[in-house]
Amino acid sequence: MSALLKTVNLERTFGAVTAATDINVELSSGEIVGVIGSNGAGKTTFINMVTGYTQPSGGDILFRGKSIIGKSPREVSLAGVGRSFQVAQLFQELTVLDNMLIAFGFSVDRKLSFLKPLRSTDKIDKAHAVLREYEIEDYVDEIVSTLPQGVRKLLDIAMAMLSDPGLMLLDEPTSGVAVEDKFILMDTVMAAVRKSDAATLFVEHDMEVVLRYADRVLAFYDGRVLADGPTQKVLSDPKVQELVVGHHLDLSDENSVTKKESGNA
Numbered sequence: 001m002s003a004l005l006k007t008v009n010l011e012r013t014f015g016a017v018t019a020a021t022d023i024n025v026e027l028s029s030g031e032i033v034g035v036i037g038s039n040g041a042g043k044t045t046f047i048n049m050v051t052g053y054t055q056p057s058g059g060d061i062l063f064r065g066k067s068i069i070g071k072s073p074r075e076v077s078l079a080g081v082g083r084s085f086q087v088a089q090l091f092q093e094l095t096v097l098d099n100m101l102i103a104f105g106f107s108v109d110r111k112l113s114f115l116k117p118l119r120s121t122d123k124i125d126k127a128h129a130v131l132r133e134y135e136i137e138d139y140v141d142e143i144v145s146t147l148p149q150g151v152r153k154l155l156d157i158a159m160a161m162l163s164d165p166g167l168m169l170l171d172e173p174t175s176g177v178a179v180e181d182k183f184i185l186m187d188t189v190m191a192a193v194r195k196s197d198a199a200t201l202f203v204e205h206d207m208e209v210v211l212r213y214a215d216r217v218l219a220f221y222d223g224r225v226l227a228d229g230p231t232q233k234v235l236s237d238p239k240v241q242e243l244v245v246g247h248h249l250d251l252s253d254e255n256s257v258t259k260k261e262s263g264n265a
């Protein structure tokens, strides 16, 4: 069976800076993959290329066997690739529901038309269903700027999930969220994505979060994939610990790391 996502010798340069090079990654439906790497390692550039926000300088990206090179972010989204952002991309002075309905226009409605109302019963029902899935339905009529950071992050992800994407890319879903709330947020997100068949890729700096939720890890270093494999194996690799994690991780110590409790690895 062909891969859901396949990148072939993917590369991106910015002037003299090589942000990504030789990126050859394959993903299958249902996989949950953690993306790690120090600042500037190329994680966001990779996500931006796969979602059409940055065009590669070279190589190819195949989604469901078809090249998505040259497609706009909206076209990539309509093809079935969803994403959330390091800083949630929301209309701050609108309600949660209005943000969800606008997201419909971006990632679900193939043809935008003044005659096609954003506020239709079926869209409102679907928005409620997704908000319920992400446990933020109670906030549906709240103005976004009044919401706690964790709720905004969940809303950003819920908006991307409206189109039932086949591939979901989450850029630092826990950034800006208090340490004690990180696992609560990730429990909610992972429970929702595991119900779908989507492959999920999430960028994360906290190794406890990676260990608990990722079945597989892609470790980026200096624009390249330094290691790609099962989570425990990649995080045990001395090279990954030295160049990516930045310190020794004792994965055998039950007290120092949080073991993954569920998964489909």
Ligand SMILES: Nc1ncnc2c1ncn2[C@@H]1O[C@H](COP(=O)(O)OP(=O)(O)OP(=O)(O)O)[C@@H](O)[C@H]1O
Residues within 6 Å of the ligand: 014, 017, 018, 019, 037, 038, 039, 040, 041, 042, 043, 044, 045, 046
């Ligand atoms: N638009 C741009 N113009 C110039 N250089 C860029 C641009 N975007 C990224 N870069 C450079 O490419 C390299 C990779 O950046 P990228 O943002 O992909 O790293 P990252 O791993 O996501 O880092 P972080 O964890 O800080 O978000 C860095 O050297 C960065 O400065």
